[in-house]
Amino acid sequence: MMMKELMTGNEAVARGAYEHGVLVGVGYPGTPSTEILENFARYEGVLAQWAPNEKVALEVAIGASMAGARAIVTMKHVGVNVAADPLFSAAYIGVNGGLVLVSADDPGMHSSQNEQDNRQYARFARVPCFEPSDSQEALDMVGLALAVSEEYDIPVMLRLTTRIAHSRSLVKLGERRLPPRRPYEKNIQKWLILPAHARVRRRDLEERLQKLAALSETVPVNFIAWGDRRVGVITSGVAYQYVREVLPRASILKLGMTYPLPAGLIARFAREVERLFVVEELDPYLEDFVRGLGIKVEGKEFFPAIGELSPELVRAGFEKAGVLEPRGLPVLDDLPVPPVRPPVLCPGCPHRGVFYVLGRLKLTVTGDIGCYTLGALPPLSAMDTCVCMGASIGMAYGLELVDPERAAKTVAVIGDSTFYHSGMTGLLHMVYHKSRGTVIILDNGTTAMTGHQDHPGTGRTLSGEEAPVVDLEALVRALGVRRVRVVDPLDVARLTEAVKEEVAAPEVSVIIARRPCTLLKREPRRPVRVEEERCKGCRTCLKAGCPALSVREKKAVVDDVLCSGCGLCVQICPQGALVGGGVVGA
Amino acid sequence: MSVLSHPDRLDMLLVGVGGQGTILASQIIGRAALAAGYDVKMSEVHGMAQRGGSVVTHVRLGRTVCSPLVARGDADVILAFEQLEALRWLPYLKPGGTLIASSQIVPPVTVLAGLARCPDDVPSYLYRHARTLEVDALDRARACGNPRAANVVLLGVLARELPLPLEVWLRAVRECVPERFLGVNLAAFEAGYNYRDG
Numbered sequence: 001m002m003m004k005e006l007m008t009g010n011e012a013v014a015r016g017a018y019e020h021g022v023l024v025g026v027g028y029p030g031t032p033s034t035e036i037l038e039n040f041a042r043y044e045g046v047l048a049q050w051a052p053n054e055k056v057a058l059e060v061a062i063g064a065s066m067a068g069a070r071a072i073v074t075m076k077h078v079g080v081n082v083a084a085d086p087l088f089s090a091a092y093i094g095v096n097g098g099l100v101l102v103s104a105d106d107p108g109m110h111s112s113q114n115e116q117d118n119r120q121y122a123r124f125a126r127v128p129c130f131e132p133s134d135s136q137e138a139l140d141m142v143g144l145a146l147a148v149s150e151e152y153d154i155p156v157m158l159r160l161t162t163r164i165a166h167s168r169s170l171v172k173l174g175e176r177r178l179p180p181r182r183p184y185e186k187n188i189q190k191w192l193i194l195p196a197h198a199r200v201r202r203r204d205l206e207e208r209l210q211k212l213a214a215l216s217e218t219v220p221v222n223f224i225a226w227g228d229r230r231v232g233v234i235t236s237g238v239a240y241q242y243v244r245e246v247l248p249r250a251s252i253l254k255l256g257m258t259y260p261l262p263a264g265l266i267a268r269f270a271r272e273v274e275r276l277f278v279v280e281e282l283d284p285y286l287e288d289f290v291r292g293l294g295i296k297v298e299g300k301e302f303f304p305a306i307g308e309l310s311p312e313l314v315r316a317g318f319e320k321a322g323v324l325e326p327r328g329l330p331v332l333d334d335l336p337v338p339p340v341r342p343p344v345l346c347p348g349c350p351h352r353g354v355f356y357v358l359g360r361l362k363l364t365v366t367g368d369i370g371c372y373t374l375g376a377l378p379p380l381s382a383m384d385t386c387v388c389m390g391a392s393i394g395m396a397y398g399l400e401l402v403d404p405e406r407a408a409k410t411v412a413v414i415g416d417s418t419f420y421h422s423g424m425t426g427l428l429h430m431v432y433h434k435s436r437g438t439v440i441i442l443d444n445g446t447t448a449m450t451g452h453q454d455h456p457g458t459g460r461t462l463s464g465e466e467a468p469v470v471d472l473e474a475l476v477r478a479l480g481v482r483r484v485r486v487v488d489p490l491d492v493a494r495l496t497e498a499v500k501e502e503v504a505a506p507e508v509s510v511i512i513a514r515r516p517c518t519l520l521k522r523e524p525r526r527p528v529r530v531e532e533e534r535c536k537g538c539r540t541c542l543k544a545g546c547p548a549l550s551v552r553e554k555k556a557v558v559d560d561v562l563c564s565g566c567g568l569c570v571q572i573c574p575q576g577a578l579v580g581g582g583v584v585g586a
Numbered sequence: 587m588s589v590l591s592h593p594d595r596l597d598m599l600l601v602g603v604g605g606q607g608t609i610l611a612s613q614i615i616g617r618a619a620l621a622a623g624y625d626v627k628m629s630e631v632h633g634m635a636q637r638g639g640s641v642v643t644h645v646r647l648g649r650t651v652c653s654p655l656v657a658r659g660d661a662d663v664i665l666a667f668e669q670l671e672a673l674r675w676l677p678y679l680k681p682g683g684t685l686i687a688s689s690q691i692v693p694p695v696t697v698l699a700g701l702a703r704c705p706d707d708v709p710s711y712l713y714r715h716a717r718t719l720e721v722d723a724l725d726r727a728r729a730c731g732n733p734r735a736a737n738v739v740l741l742g743v744l745a746r747e748l749p750l751p752l753e754v755w756l757r758a759v760r761e762c763v764p765e766r767f768l769g770v771n772l773a774a775f776e777a778g779y780n781y782r783d784g
């Protein structure tokens with residue numbers, strides 16, 4: 001009997017890579033892509049690595065492909081922005097072993113700073129794009145993408161979205177088939193794109209794309225399921241599942257290959273149906289193409305281009321279009337609206353100390369991407385900006401450049417993993433231009449937000465091997481920073497002192513706020529106790545925004561299941577009413 | 587009594603606060619349903635919301651399941667690990683659906699810091715709008731040796747409501763829970779399964 005398993009799309013992509021003989025998997029963690037490589041790394045006989053950023057990851061994969069092995073690169077949608085530089089050239093040079101870039105987009109921004117539809121990248125960079133609609137397709141499309149990559153000499157994008165990446169459905173498991181390694185032969189006309197070669201490859205790329213467009217007309221992942229011909233729907237990705245759910249009898253043109261698109265197949269489908277709709281998440285990517293063929297089509301006027309689709313939004317769209325009768329759900333209008341529940345820093349999170357101090361010092365804080373972005377939320381409210389990975393440093397310097405006085409009132413705050421990803425170059429820029437600014441590196445020894453992945457500072461690799469630990473102080477010094485100091489982020493007095501001194505200092509300085517993420521160090525801790533007779537119910541301790549701490553009936557209450565005994569509130573309480581905490585036995 | 591009015595389809599939501607173990611519970615349900623011969627689709631929340639935010643897992647069983655998301659107003663059951671989240675997701679329950687809710691309320695930090703308010707008397711709204719089973723899951727789990735097993739107590743309550751055999755559930759718990767927590771979790775499951783007996 002064939003083995004079947006319930007897998008997330010991410011697990012299925014990993015399985016597909018394993019079964020279809022991928023040797024090398026590289027990436028940088030980012031929701032919703034992270035678990036692909038984590039799962040891939042668990043298989044025998046593969047080489048799986050976290051890279052410091054997505055650009056490096058893609059470059060490693062291009063090299064692996066050149067050496068003749070099959071390779072995948074994984075990242076979230078914004079990671080493709082970082083990897084875009086090599087991606088565009090990779091389309092010109094092509095591949096040796098199959099090369100697949102997995103882009104996990106996040107419609108609705110569950111865990112992202114923007115939504116972008118990376119099918120546009122496939123078209124922009126001129127690389128073929130496949131879009132699965134469930135885990136089985138995700139697994140199978142890895143194989144298809146690798147085969148297409150090798151046959152048409154081109155890297156291929158596999159585009160997932162959150163609801164594909166993080167939904168589970170049944171998958172049939174197969175065996176691993178490792179293709180023979182293709183030999184590498186020196187060929188600078190292909191692998192070295194100076195202008196003279198690039199002009200040749202540019203034309204060649206267009207020829208490859210024409211062949212791929214022909215493939216798109218016949219490839220089985222682009223298919224028509226005929227039903228009632230009064231309504232025809234063109235769709236892709238998870239939207240296909242919503243359409244099947246909402247309009248089980250309609251005719252559907254399901255597109256699994258969404259670049260290049262099959263103009264002939266679309267035209268044929270359009271001719272056969274009375275009313276033609278496109279249902280797709282995010283941009284009117286398919287819709288614009290269909291309209292460009294001179295075909296009358298309806299879509300974004302009924303199905304939103306912003307945010308995620310859902311079965312109810314697809315239903316509502318077809319109701320509005322007059323295809324379905326309104327269903328009319330009961331309205332629960334007397335229900336009170338519960339307070340919003342944004343994510344928070346964990347109890348015991350070392351970042352909390354830093355944002356507590358920065359808030360008290362009333363500094364302008366340029367922020368960055370990680371758990372610590374949550375320091376912007378009340379009651380900590382101690383961050384002014386967040387743009388992209390690494391932006392905290394360049395932006396702090398930009399503020400100072402225009403308004404030099406600001407250097408004494410501004411800090412950049414960036415996590416360790418983010419610093420290695422793209423903070424170092426910003427700091428180099430500060431040193432180069434004699435900045436007086438201050439950078440705080442929140443060094444919790446992990447990539448916490450995405451679930452604690454290793455990086456060059458952790459001493460371990462994705463495959464579990466020991467690795468050299470980057471010496472962060474030495475690295476910062478080597479960039480030219482002379483004022484470098486290490487502080488415990490949960491030591492309020494010392495940290496306050498350090499920040500005051502460094503923002504006042506007339507040269508660039510780096511404070512490394514070092515303490516491991518509380519979820520990493522699982523030593524038994526003693527929760528803090530409240531000495532009730534001392535507690536005045538003044539609520540000062542609540543400024544730390546710790547979820548383990550509340551004040552009820554004028555007395556502080558510590559939730560002893562949640563409290564990690566980090567001792568931050570102990571230092572904040574002006575009455576000395578919070579006592580204890582710390583590591584058991586210390 | 588079973589909540590499964592039409593056994594060829596069952597839509598569920600598991601709702602709670604990031605870190606309460608909704609994903610483990612949904613994995614156990616998925617395993618059990620698979621062993622009982624259903625097609626299954628589920629959709630989870632990973633990433634930022636897992637840091638104490640509002641989280642939801644959609645679980646759908648049937649002969650063949652298309653959408654991984656339950657549509658608003660279609661859920662046969664909502665399993666709520668926390669009452670404010672039960673309130674938030676209640677519009678997803680279909681008329682006549684069942685709500686199994688922990689009696690726990692976890693105020694968001696904004697409420698703790700006095701920047702927002704919790705509505706009064708949440709349970710009364712829940713009882714008014716749904717066939718509600720309130721469970722003191724935290725206390726039951728504590729009695730079994732670990733308050734963090736409250737998720738599995740609730741799962742046990744749900745299991746009793748669904749038409750899957752007990753052995754299938756127990757096997758799924760054994761397959762999904764790490765060895766060293768198995769004892770506590772089996773006890774927690776049983777406490778939930780027998781909850782209605784008193």
Ligand code: SF4
Nearest residue numbers: 345346349371448517
């Ligand atoms: S996971 Fe670690 S870094 Fe993230 S909020 Fe929790 S303690 Fe802080």
Ligand code: SF4
Nearest residue numbers: 546563564566567569
């Ligand atoms: S010691 Fe205080 S600040 Fe730290 S986790 Fe416990 S209650 Fe929260």
